[in-house]
Amino acid sequence: MQSPAIEVKGMVQKRSHFELGPIDLAIPRGYVTAIVGPNGSGKSSLFRCLLDLAKPDRGEIEVLGEKQGAFDNWQMKARIGYVPEENSSVYDHMKAEQKAAFTRQWYPQWDINRYQELIRRFEIDPSLKLRKMSKGMRRKFDLILAMAHNPELLLLDEPSSGLDPIAWRTMIDVIHRYMESGERTVLMASHIIDEVRRLADYIVFIVHGRVLGMYEKDTLLESWSMLYADTAGSKEQWRSMPGCHSAEFAGGSTYKVVTSNMIESEEWCRARGIHILSKQRLELDDILTAMIEQERLRIQS
Amino acid sequence: MWIPIQLNEQSAEPMYHQIEVQLRALIVSGQLAEGTLLPSIRELAQTLKCSVITIRRVYQDLENEGLLRTKQGTGTYVAKVGDEMRDIHRRSSVIEALEAAVDAGVRVRCSDEEMMEMLRDILQRRRNANGT
Numbered sequence: 151m152q153s154p155a156i157e158v159k160g161m162v163q164k165r166s167h168f169e170l171g172p173i174d175l176a177i178p179r180g181y182v183t184a185i186v187g188p189n190g191s192g193k194s195s196l197f198r199c200l201l202d203l204a205k206p207d208r209g210e211i212e213v214l215g216e217k218q219g220a221f222d223n224w225q226m227k228a229r230i231g232y233v234p235e236e237n238s239s240v241y242d243h244m245k246a247e248q249k250a251a252f253t254r255q256w257y258p259q260w261d262i263n264r265y266q267e268l269i270r271r272f273e274i275d276p277s278l279k280l281r282k283m284s285k286g287m288r289r290k291f292d293l294i295l296a297m298a299h300n301p302e303l304l305l306l307d308e309p310s311s312g313l314d315p316i317a318w319r320t321m322i323d324v325i326h327r328y329m330e331s332g333e334r335t336v337l338m339a340s341h342i343i344d345e346v347r348r349l350a351d352y353i354v355f356i357v358h359g360r361v362l363g364m365y366e367k368d369t370l371l372e373s374w375s376m377l378y379a380d381t382a383g384s385k386e387q388w389r390s391m392p393g394c395h396s397a398e399f400a401g402g403s404t405y406k407v408v409t410s411n412m413i414e415s416e417e418w419c420r421a422r423g424i425h426i427l428s429k430q431r432l433e434l435d436d437i438l439t440a441m442i443e444q445e446r447l448r449i450q451s
Numbered sequence: 452m453w454i455p456i457q458l459n460e461q462s463a464e465p466m467y468h469q470i471e472v473q474l475r476a477l478i479v480s481g482q483l484a485e486g487t488l489l490p491s492i493r494e495l496a497q498t499l500k501c502s503v504i505t506i507r508r509v510y511q512d513l514e515n516e517g518l519l520r521t522k523q524g525t526g527t528y529v530a531k532v533g534d535e536m537r538d539i540h541r542r543s544s545v546i547e548a549l550e551a552a553v554d555a556g557v558r559v560r561c562s563d564e565e566m567m568e569m570l571r572d573i574l575q576r577r578r579n580a581n582g583t
Contacts, residue, residue, distance in 0.1 A: 181503065347500060351502040367504075412463070
């Protein structure tokens, strides 16, 4: 087993209005991991800690096998690409090509051909001043700057915000191709369900500064289901069904049941002679909502 | 290359299983000839909108069955399928379909004779329709 691309142990960051952590997380190499969570759950703060742009109060962070935060390790940072949630206005007066020339200095691995290829694919006019760029165009350019040195690790904080559907597709394709070698790692925060579905191999749910869990995407999507079940009149203890999240009366002798463990729930129903009338997989946002509910109940109890 | 695999997202069958069954059928039936280079794991995952973990599992299973072989650095290829293996697989998908049909019959309490008769009927009709 390869060492993880990112390892976070017992990390806590305290702010007057928000506490992030304690977070324990291992992001595997060679995969796309998506961080999913509601606004203000600490995704961007986590990214900043990973890059040593902010310091955690406790805990350890290792990135690409090296401890983060001990000193300004620029060699390690040169192996990373980062698209922050919001771009800085400091460079607004520069033309795109000037910003690229500036950024290039910090990355020995900068690949000019790769840069040109991405400029063409995303249809960016490099003679344009950054101030003149639309939000989406600026976003595409930020992504190009983050990828032109073929980083081992790509950190993307809401990469697609502002992108039109065509640019969005290009981005998905570019990231897929980037991952093709199997050695590289992407960690991305995203609200866009379709983006997570298309790109992610693993999903991490973060809510209120805490990690609810890390899941293999297909397994997660296959295990959460909503089913209508006919009990033929008998009273059922739905709470004892494996993975039961919720059960509500749906008229007649039918119940609408949400489970996080489809296979065992089905066996449980079969053993009791409960007839499953229909079943439907949950979408990611439904799963997230259900998990947030569970977390709230857990905190209350 | 494009591989004709279709996923049913609402099916109870796990995705890896759906992909594995279809890919196996394509290989065993000869639709994917010996030596065909399959898409990379990431590429097929992208096409089918599933994770690379799922595709890796499928490739690994089929490699263990001897239907695929992986050459380090170049990719995954369709292996030579022996006649015996082809025959086992040829029959297994039919047996699976018949089992499903029998289950359906048992559910509505068909007798054995009834079911045999239906099978003969269907065979007859299909043969006539195809003129064989």
